[in-house]
Amino acid sequence: MTVHTELTGTTFVVTIDRPDARNAIDLATAEAVAAALDELDARADVTTGVITGAGGTFCAGMDLKAFLAGERPSLPGRGFAGIVRRPPAKPLVAAVEGYALGGGFEIVLACDLVVAARDAVFGLPEVTRGLLPAGGGLLRLPRKVPANLAMEWILTGARIPATTAHEVHLVNRLTDPGAALAGAVELAEAVGRNGPLATRACKQVIAESRDWPEAEFFERQSPVHEAVRSSEDAREGALAFVERRSPQWANR
Structure with missing residues (x-):
């Protein structure tokens, strides 16, 4: 090998x-x-x-x-x-x-x-x-x-x-x-240690946005952002913060 x-x-x-x-x-x-x-x-x-x-x-x-x-x-x-x-x-x-x-x-x-x-x-x-x-x-x-x-x-x-x-x-x-x-x-x-959906999405937007016209930045980012914001992990991150504990990511 x-x-x-x-x-x-x-x-x-x-x-x-x-x-x-x-x-x-x-x-x-x-x-x-x-x-x-x-x-x-x-x-x-x-x-x-x-x-x-x-x-x-x-x-x-x-x-x-x-x-x-x-x-x-x-x-x-x-x-x-x-x-x-x-x-x-x-x-x-x-x-x-x-x-x-x-x-x-x-x-x-x-x-x-x-x-x-x-x-x-x-x-x-x-x-x-x-x-x-x-x-x-x-x-x-x-x-x-x-x-x-x-x-x-x-x-x-x-x-x-x-x-x-x-x-x-x-x-x-x-x-x-x-x-x-x-x-x-x-x-x-x-x-x-951070949300896996969020870190992958951050990498995706940083890589793909190099070719985006500036006028379309937020429009093109929106579907990626919304998918993460509506995830179980986003809710878990907020809940963990309120409850003062480490988040338990579900990766979904």
């Missing part, structure tokens, strides 16, 4: 487990990641996910040996690594140790939150090999950091220290080396 999963509280941890290849993605691994993310969304006992890499490295990108052998580690409708075109509906946190380069960085960019070790390194080196970071790097990075900074990182193929990524708010939290997964689970659990 090149991917394994584990439930920690209400957080579903997905680990890319090819440390001998620096967790590079081949077709089998892309299929396994996609299956794990489908399980994340399907499980009623899971509220959030974490994706990480084994052996002290997040992911070095595409497996070039597999690529030269004719493999393409992309899935229809899912894209590279089974994630970049269609991330999960539930919030997903990247836990980054070591290198997140090329497609590995694009997996990070497909996540909602990022926790990284202080000595982690990010980068999109595709142009140094005459290629494009077409797995979301060109599309997502300019939305997550200032556009001129994204342009520099993409056009130079520079390697970006996690401390720099944190300064420009690409990384949410820094940890000591070796502690990124624990930090990511802590952050995921903080998200998971």
